[in-house]
Amino acid sequence: MERMFPAIDEDLREACEALERVCDRLEPGGAAPGELSSLLARFGEVKRRADAGFAAVAAEVSRQSRRELGKDGFARRQGFSSPAALISAETGAATAEAARLIQVGEAIAPRANLVGETLPAKHPHVAAAMRAGLLGMASAGAIISLLDRVVVRAGTAACERMEEMLVEHAQGLTSDALRKLLLEAEARLDPDGAAPREGAAHAARRLTFRRDRDGGVSFSGWLDAESAAPVLTAIDSSVTGILRRREQCADEAMRDDRSVVQMQADVLVDLARHGLGCEQVPTRPTSTVVVRMALDDLLAATGVRPLGEGAAEVRVPGEPDGVAGCAVGFATIDGVEQPVTAGMVRRMAADADIIPMVLGTGSECLDVGYRYRSFTPAQRVALAERDGGCAFCGAPPGHTVAHHIRWWSQGGRTDLGNGILLCTRCHHRIHDDGWEIRIEGVGRDGIPWFIPPAWLDPLRAPRMGGRARYALTA
Template identity: 40%
Template structure:
């Protein structure tokens, strides 16, 4: 006769199954966990994993039952509150301490336990669980805790808007399919059921997802451009499809390039000269899926920048790469990309120069300066490129706006001062600081290839000039060039004295 509590007898049976599966899988003597799993047969290892999973689900059932009961005894509002007697504000906090887990996991145990446990009416009558089909499946271990929580949240969410009979049918379908399709498949099925049971809720849910869409782009200290985003279904569908299609085409091409069955042996037998296809390992596809996704997104962006069908704003811009002409010819040195802080190798520029969508800007002494005078009000793309090379982005002191957020503006205003559209009269400013210059009455002048900002008297009675921003690459290049010129001058000054020194 088994003297164990009835509630634990099934748990003991499962524990015995784990013992049998573990022992039966061993091909050698049992020592410890690490040694045991290494000497298990393949099939035995699978059976042991499955037995442990069944035991785990049974333990989770008991945990959920205990959690629900603890929660019920911790809501009395008097001195009998179990959680407070043990020094915790809620039953969930007590469970977190007991399990060493997260608060969300403890709350999930409570919710599942309450949704699948029998209830009592005010008269003391025993009532079935709130979700009886889910309770049966969860109790038997057919549905895992994660899947049960998904189903429970879905049923509670649509309960007030769905027909009761339809809701019961949906519950039966979910507990039937969850063991087969797993948590992710259950989630996909829930989305479709929710649309059928609550058709009026589809649009509000879509609007909620759309309002939560976001995309953040930033450059980290290593120079990597990071993207983190979330898209609603309508916005994300074309992005997902485009990337998956490009990556799928690459994967198909790589698969088709692999030799067929027997092709390698046939090729070897014919000295490598046969008709059988042979994949050269040197050129074989070696990118991860994540890397292929990144490359696909970059390809889509390049196409957008070069397409005649792109939005007008995209057709008006281009990726500008700045490289010294001598460096480009020799393949040495580096280049910079407008809006990107990290430099790139000159070899990279050479690769880009052979593809569409990139405009190298050759910076060397003697380049012709573009002057438009009064013949044109707006600065040309070439003029803006030269101004960005000087200012970096917005020239306002300490402003971090990149070139893509700026426009070229006249230092001497076009209308009021009849200023020309020439480089000496241009400056790059973001919209905010352009308005500040006009509204507050700042004066700007250019000296030594750098902008200077003089505040109005009501902001600074002394009107001390503030140095404007300068492109980091321009600053570094000029600083190093200045040092080199000084050292060359020193060597030329010292050379005659050394040459005229008396012989020893």
């Protein structure tokens, strides 16, 4: 073995030996919850730090294997067609994962200019977070891919500011929460591209059927956000009603034992049957699609109010000459992760089953205090805006119920500060396991915090919940 860095090689050898000793002694079976949490955190840190170092090595492997070197490239000399194939063979990972490792490594490695001077990494904030063991490979790769995709339209300065924000917010997020964060970031960085993307997405909608030999039919399709919203709302609200009735059913013989996917299929069939036999529009929907848009965004998008100080000037899609200094404005749809433009909101608002919700800054009229036990529809919509669905697991708003943090029977007020959206499973888990809930802030700007029980986490470190976990404005 050629030892270009003998000290580093020796350190790595010792680290491998130490890890081997740990794994030989490791018997996690029967570990206490607190111990298991600690092991999970330690191994997670080891993996993140190892990935950061390995990414730098992968970048160098790629540099020494670049195409212009031909057969003299490092990978070709090792008998592989590409650096990704070489890394895949060495690690046992898929070629796509090896390619992402190279992508991240090249983005976080120091660079050199034409005269040999050392320059900062292409993505310095991602690089710093990875070296500190705070950001994993998957999150780093997703952030880098987004920024590289929009940098030409958004500009280097805007992308660098967004990179810093994304790195701060991405730490500890699940893949689903990170996806929501990146969707919002792309909408902010490339507002001019939102309307064309929506048009292309709508044109790409499809639904196909394939009939099997046994008479069954399989479905395959894709819907844009605007088309998917009423479909998701109709199915989710019906399934949620079934689950709630099942939860309240004390007679085991009468309990609905269908799985969620079976319920979804049955609801689709019921909707089709209703459509075939319906001779008039239903008098009133039992559920609605809620579209949320900040008042400032709405006013700016319509040209009534200019952008705030420090915001980038953009052109408004749909205007003949554009409107300099006016924002496109974005909204969110309950149950749909992709932010949508003000133009789509205007189209959707023409539907009688759509509630366009314009959000102000205060919540005074939503706090009704102790007089009412049940949360009002307006309060529930405000809770959905704050929590984004189940504040604990992130399930869509249609799968949740508004609960009192301090029970109403014990004097808890029926207002936003004492309310939280939880799905049935998380509600039982939090109460049964002894979690505590606190709301930091007021109104829809409040942030839910979940404090685990001591048996699960001896330090009882609070965990952020709700929309703030993946909202760039948190």
